[in-house]
Amino acid sequence: MSELPQKKRARLAKASKVVLKVAGQHAVHMAKTPFRKDTKKANKAHHEKIAKEIFNALATLKGTALKAAQLVSLELSILPEEMQTELRKACYQSTPLNRALVRKVIQSQLAQAPEQVFKSIDLTAFAAASIGQVHRAKSHQGRELAVKIQYPGIHQTIESDMKILRVLLGKLPVPILKEKSKMIHTMLAEVEARFLEETDYQNEAQNIDWFRQKNTINGIRIPEVIPELSTRSVLTMSMMEGQHLDEWLAGDPSQEMRDTVAQRLWDFFRYFFMTQQRFHADPNPGNYLIGPNLEIGVIDFGCVKQCEAGFPAQLARLVSYYQADQIDEVVSIYQEWGLISKRQPISKIKPGLKWFQEWVTRPFKEELFDFGAHPEYMSQRFSDNFKAVTDIIDNTKQDFVMFDRTYMGLLNIFQKLKARVRLSFD
Amino acid sequence: MKVSKKTQKKTRIKLIETAVDLMIQNGYEKTSMRQIARTAKVGDATIYNYFPSKEKIVWAYILHRQECAVAKIAAIPNFETYGLQEQIHTYFETILEGYLPDREFLTVAFKITQQSFVTHSEDSAPINQVFITQIRHFLESAIQREEIPKQPIDSMLPHLILNVYMVIVMYWMKDNSTHFTKTTELMDLVLGILMGVLKQGLIQNCLDLGGFLFRHTLFSQVNSWLDGTIMSNVKTQFKKGL
Numbered sequence: 001m002s003e004l005p006q007k008k009r010a011r012l013a014k015a016s017k018v019v020l021k022v023a024g025q026h027a028v029h030m031a032k033t034p035f036r037k038d039t040k041k042a043n044k045a046h047h048e049k050i051a052k053e054i055f056n057a058l059a060t061l062k063g064t065a066l067k068a069a070q071l072v073s074l075e076l077s078i079l080p081e082e083m084q085t086e087l088r089k090a091c092y093q094s095t096p097l098n099r100a101l102v103r104k105v106i107q108s109q110l111a112q113a114p115e116q117v118f119k120s121i122d123l124t125a126f127a128a129a130s131i132g133q134v135h136r137a138k139s140h141q142g143r144e145l146a147v148k149i150q151y152p153g154i155h156q157t158i159e160s161d162m163k164i165l166r167v168l169l170g171k172l173p174v175p176i177l178k179e180k181s182k183m184i185h186t187m188l189a190e191v192e193a194r195f196l197e198e199t200d201y202q203n204e205a206q207n208i209d210w211f212r213q214k215n216t217i218n219g220i221r222i223p224e225v226i227p228e229l230s231t232r233s234v235l236t237m238s239m240m241e242g243q244h245l246d247e248w249l250a251g252d253p254s255q256e257m258r259d260t261v262a263q264r265l266w267d268f269f270r271y272f273f274m275t276q277q278r279f280h281a282d283p284n285p286g287n288y289l290i291g292p293n294l295e296i297g298v299i300d301f302g303c304v305k306q307c308e309a310g311f312p313a314q315l316a317r318l319v320s321y322y323q324a325d326q327i328d329e330v331v332s333i334y335q336e337w338g339l340i341s342k343r344q345p346i347s348k349i350k351p352g353l354k355w356f357q358e359w360v361t362r363p364f365k366e367e368l369f370d371f372g373a374h375p376e377y378m379s380q381r382f383s384d385n386f387k388a389v390t391d392i393i394d395n396t397k398q399d400f401v402m403f404d405r406t407y408m409g410l411l412n413i414f415q416k417l418k419a420r421v422r423l424s425f426d
Numbered sequence: 427m428k429v430s431k432k433t434q435k436k437t438r439i440k441l442i443e444t445a446v447d448l449m450i451q452n453g454y455e456k457t458s459m460r461q462i463a464r465t466a467k468v469g470d471a472t473i474y475n476y477f478p479s480k481e482k483i484v485w486a487y488i489l490h491r492q493e494c495a496v497a498k499i500a501a502i503p504n505f506e507t508y509g510l511q512e513q514i515h516t517y518f519e520t521i522l523e524g525y526l527p528d529r530e531f532l533t534v535a536f537k538i539t540q541q542s543f544v545t546h547s548e549d550s551a552p553i554n555q556v557f558i559t560q561i562r563h564f565l566e567s568a569i570q571r572e573e574i575p576k577q578p579i580d581s582m583l584p585h586l587i588l589n590v591y592m593v594i595v596m597y598w599m600k601d602n603s604t605h606f607t608k609t610t611e612l613m614d615l616v617l618g619i620l621m622g623v624l625k626q627g628l629i630q631n632c633l634d635l636g637g638f639l640f641r642h643t644l645f646s647q648v649n650s651w652l653d654g655t656i657m658s659n660v661k662t663q664f665k666k667g668l
Contacts, residue, residue, distance in 0.1 A: 099508055100515030101614065107523065108605035115503050152607045 057168055064131070064195040065161030071405060072169065072187055075390075096133055097151060099123040105149050109231040117229065121147065129300065130282075131158075131198060136239070144239035145226065146299075148201065152233075155199045162192050182395045190398040194281065198302035201235040207301040208237070211280070217271055219264045221297045240297035242289030249417065255372075260294050262371075262419030268298070269410055273403070274312050274425060281305040281402040283409030285416075305402040315403065316425035322361045327353060337397040344392060352392040355385040363411075363423045371411075372418030378411060438476050440466050442490055445483045450531050454480070454538060484538050485549040487528075492556040495521040510568040511621045515613055517560060518591060522598055522609070532599055557591070558584040568624075575627040590616055 058069040097105070102123045106114045114121045118137040125133035132150040139145055151157075169177055169184055177184065197203055205225045212222040221240065229236035243251070249258075265288070273279045280287075282303040289297035314333060321329040331349055334340040340349060359380060363369035371377060380386065396404075414421050429437075444466035448457045459480060463473035477483045498520050499505060499513075508516065525532055539549065565579040577583070594616070598609040 098512045098515070100512040100519065101610065103502075103516055104519050104610055107519075113502070152605075152610055153603075 054168075054172060054174070058165075064158045064191075064198075065165045067130075067195070068162065068165055068188060068191045069168075071191060071401075072165075072184060075183075075187065075396075075404075096125050096128070097149065101152065102135065102149055105152060105233060106147075109234045110229065118145070118147075125149075130284075130302065132233075137236070139226070139229075145229075146223070146237050146239045147229070148235040148237070150199065150201060150233040155196065158192070158195050158199065162188065162195075176390075180390075180393075183393065186396050186398060187401050190401040193398075194303050194305070194402065197304075200232055201230060201302075202232050204235060204302045205230050207304045210278075211272070211298075211301060211304075214272070214276060215268075217264065217268045219260070219293070219295050220268045221291065221295050222301075223297070223299060240289050240291070240299055242291035242295075242297050245285040245288045245290060245413070248290040255418075255420070257294060258417040258419045259421070261290060261296060262414045262417050262421045264294070264296050265410055265413065266421055266423060268296075269406060270425060273307075274316065277307045277309055277312055279305055279307075279403075279406060281406045283406050283413060285413060303402075305399070305406075307399040307403070311399045311403075312425070319361070319364060319425055322357050323364060325357075327357070330357075334393075337400060338395045339393050339397065339400070341394045344394075349392050352388045356389045359385075363421075368420040368422055370420045371414045372420070375415070375418075378408075378415045381408070434476075437466075437468060438486070439490065441468060441473060441476055442483060442487050445480070446487055446528050446531055449484075449534065450528060454484075454534050481538055482549070484535050485553070488535060488539070489553045489556065491521060491524045492553055494524050496556060496560055498524075506567070510564055510573055510624070511617050513564045513567075514561070514587070515617055517564070518594060518613055519610070521591075522595070522606070525595075529599065532595075554588065557588055561587050574621075574624045577624070577627055587620070590620065 058066070058073065102125075103114055106112075106117060106121075110117050114123065119140045119142065121137035122135055124135075126136050127134040129148055131154045132148050135147045135149060137145040137147045166188065169188075170181070205227065208222060208225050212224065215222055223237040223240050226236040226238070242248075245261075248261075253261075265283075269279055269283075280298060280301060280303075282300055284300070287298060287300040289299060291297055314336075318330060318333050321327075321333070327350055328346075330353065331340060331346060335342050362374075362377070441462060445457065445462045448462060448465060457480065459473055459477075460470050462480075462483070463470050466473075468476075477486065495517065499517055502516065505513065505516070561584045562579055565574075565583065568574045569576055569579070594609065594613055597612055598606055601609045603609075
């Protein structure tokens, strides 16, 4: 269940306490610095201590705010690699709604008791969704259904959790958070907008219908919405059978099978991004069900990003400029997007981009990029070289936030699959 | 002419529903027994065979809603497999759902009946009885399936749950969140705490504490009365008496 107001205040107070604690530790550290002999060692210990506090605070965040925290900390590398990985694993799971609550949601949303709406329904959820849970049901016509029920009051929880995250990120005495406040602001605005959109299941129903209609990618299946049994907080769809990606991978599928799945995921993303300027922006492995003949059922369309018309083409151009070593053109696109300030001298920018250029273009250079042969590829995102890019970035662009989340998410999946994938934006 | 029990029950319900509709439309004061009888197509005198006054109809309305809720939950498939919290929560929600079409009337009803079916009266007793029997049944089943340890469920505990329920109803009457989400949240929270206490077998301690607090509050209340100037004589007398 969502938080009641007094609980919200208590959590805000808790976040403020973390801020104070970290600020206190920082002040003590700074005061002692002039008297220390081994400043470097002390600095390291100090940063580790602060990172631990921040990690502890971020890891207690729930659902959406946790996702946002993962995104920000990854983007700005505010935590050391091991904590970053740990935070990515932190997955707050809301307490499932009990049967009384499920009844109440169905009754208030569909104006009838569950046993009247469906021929049968299991009021105990079989899967958790990001802001709700999914139940198996059968329609009166005998059709197998998946009914997604939203946690009551989740809308307010998102808003309050994002407030807590803003307090944490805005007040912590970590230099990078101050320097990149503009960027954090843009990221959080985008993330919050998408997450709030997710709370409207009618919007998701429209997304599903739209993708179903437009999908031409072989091997991608999209569920069918049952509109008369769907509302803002209840979404009824045809049941998709299949194994979750992780579960499927545990069954040790062959290289060819892994390649096929990865390629289908990439083609699905590329097609919609490039031709429709719209894409499924939640590449969580739990959102893909691998069915017979390696067909992939894509099941969560709450987070869909509609970009500005010219953005995908510009992004494809960016990749080709990188490949052709036309760094001036690259910089000019970044400047146009507002990622790099025009005030920054090009002499500072170019060295910062050098390593990144090689890293980002590597998968595009080969006909088939073998993630299995480059097991280090995705973890290089945590390297010091990567931090050099963060140094020259001033802000981000809302379209870019969700693109980056999806692109990196997919590449993480490919890495996990040790797949060979043909990556291209053409 | 002898009227069958079934017809009697039907007429009784018809009178209650008509009365509530009229009271919502015209207000309690402006609704007369005759008007109720005529709208329900019952003889002007016959209505008195069922209810001696308007107030009694209001009481009957509350009792009727309670009985409907009990019947409704009995029809829920696999309700016996629900946990104690789920059963009580569903019961509460079902009662509120029944009140929903006449929600604004509930405020009037509480005023007329001087609220409370918490305080014991001849009129409130049958209503309390329905509620308490149902709650006791939930508790007994929970003890039987070992969901909660054995504990005294005869007297105070069902009454405590009745009090909790009343607070929730009061909250619900003022709740303007969509689909009364806030009430549902409150119910979930309060019942969650109650379950925690019941599962620990701590209820007796809580009831003792409740009794202590009650006495304490009562005594401090008496003290504050005695501080008032009007009551100064009483205070003196009281002290003398001591």
